[in-house]
Amino acid sequence: MIVSTRTLFEHAYGNYALGAYNINNLEQAMGLFHGCIDSQAPFIIQLSKGARAYTDKSMLEAIIRAADVIFPEALFAVHLDHGDEKTALECIESGFYSSVMIDASHDPFEENVATTKRVVEAAHKHGISVEAELGQLGGVEEDIAVDEKNANLTDPIEAKEFVDQTGCDSLACAIGTSHGAYKFSGGQGIHFDRVTEIQKLLPNFPLVMHGSSSVPQDEVARINAAGGTMGAAKGVDPAQYLPAAKLGVCKVNIDTDGRLVWTRVHREFFRDKPAEFDLRPPGKIFMAEYAKFIASRNVLLGSAGQLEASRAHAASKK
Ligand code: G3H
Ligand code: 13P
Ligand code: ZN
Numbered sequence: 001m002i003v004s005t006r007t008l009f010e011h012a013y014g015n016y017a018l019g020a021y022n023i024n025n026l027e028q029a030m031g032l033f034h035g036c037i038d039s040q041a042p043f044i045i046q047l048s049k050g051a052r053a054y055t056d057k058s059m060l061e062a063i064i065r066a067a068d069v070i071f072p073e074a075l076f077a078v079h080l081d082h083g084d085e086k087t088a089l090e091c092i093e094s095g096f097y098s099s100v101m102i103d104a105s106h107d108p109f110e111e112n113v114a115t116t117k118r119v120v121e122a123a124h125k126h127g128i129s130v131e132a133e134l135g136q137l138g139g140v141e142e143d144i145a146v147d148e149k150n151a152n153l154t155d156p157i158e159a160k161e162f163v164d165q166t167g168c169d170s171l172a173c174a175i176g177t178s179h180g181a182y183k184f185s186g187g188q189g190i191h192f193d194r195v196t197e198i199q200k201l202l203p204n205f206p207l208v209m210h211g212s213s214s215v216p217q218d219e220v221a222r223i224n225a226a227g228g229t230m231g232a233a234k235g236v237d238p239a240q241y242l243p244a245a246k247l248g249v250c251k252v253n254i255d256t257d258g259r260l261v262w263t264r265v266h267r268e269f270f271r272d273k274p275a276e277f278d279l280r281p282p283g284k285i286f287m288a289e290y291a292k293f294i295a296s297r298n299v300l301l302g303s304a305g306q307l308e309a310s311r312a313h314a315a316s317k318k
Contacts (some may be wrong), residue, residue: 003070003314005077005099008042009206009250011313016211016302017245020044021294022081022255024051026131028262029063031287033071035175035294039304042311043074043294044251046081061096075311079131081253099123101172105133110157116166124167131251134162135167135174137211156197162204170206170251174200174226175244177211181220181233181256190240192247199248206250213256214238220266226267238300245302250299261293262286 009086012018019036021046023029036043047060054060064078077098080091088100100123104115116132123130134153154173163171175198177183177192198207215235224228241252269282276282298304 001075001079001311001314002098003042003075004127004129005079006046006186007314007317008029009192010317011042011306011310012066012245012250012303013204014248016306017131017241017249017252018042018044018303019259019294019297019301020046020079020081020208020251020253022046022051022253023060023063024054025201026219028205028281028290029067029260029290030309031258031290033067033074034287034291034296034306036076036298037071037073038291039044041295041298041301041303042303042306042307043298043303044077044079044232045291046079046253048081048255049083049087051081052087058283062095066281070072070165073307075307075314085115085119088130089122092119092123092126095126097128098168099131101131101133102168103133103172105174107171109134109162111194113162116162116168118243120167120169121211125244128171131170131172132166132168133209134159137178143184144207149318150291151261152190153194154198156194156201159198163205170208171202172208172210175209177209179211179232179256181213181215181235181260183211183213183236184234189237190244192240192243195244195247195249202248205292207248208251208253209249210253212241212252212254215256215260219260222261222264226264226271228263228267231270237297238297240300241297246283254297257297258290258292261290265289 070153080100083101083105088102091097092101103117104112114148120130136152173195213235215233
């Protein structure tokens, strides 16, 4: 069942985080739904601009609608990931999305506020919630001088001003993570001191962590053993998801790790069966492996086992 992102956040806040997983095709959708049912977790399914353009947005939306029928037990929200204003407004009008992200974080503060405000006004008229972003995610490396390093992180005072001025419903904060497979060179990780400061100024306000993939080292090793040439990739320590959740991080975005599962499965399959040309056998392996991966992440996020309690909370809000 598709529910509002707001309802999912209300139940999760301070206790666990929802996995927000990007999908691009039906195999990812099937793996995701299976993994979340197996681990009894509510979740967020998110579509990026690139995903919507990969085939056609209506194709992906139809896959999600079909999954909702195939898995009646599932409890999830549908979210636009990294939207620009035009795409966010289009998704709001479509009536299909539970929430949208407006990502104007590359613009100066005032412009970010103005754009986010316009999207919030449109979204709230339709009962849809809005995730905005403040700060710049990037490769924050441990060998960069402290001032320079912190310059990329979300400023807590600005975060409070931004939320007050825009009326957004959740905030993606730059807290040391970055997108993709190459996040950290060494002992770097989430800046918990920064999350703590933000939560102090924005109590009970849902925070979002982008760039949360863990880039499992065994996955990278298997990809490389099967012909890949991935460099020294490193991600977020997944044992840090739950401590972050306790500080108000309600949504943890994971995309890259799913792509690594896909790459490992397909590289190994065609390495071991070079005469094979059927797409279904590796597709089946991928769906099962992705389901296992999702379930393992939900355990670390603390969302595993929360399905029925979250459903009861959603029902009480109707
Ligand atoms: O943060 C970006 C997400 O991983 C989506 O990536 O734009 O390649 O679909 P994408
Ligand atoms: P990763 O690249 O770490 O998976 O982050 C995904 C993300 O933030 C999607 O918005
Ligand atoms: Zn992101």
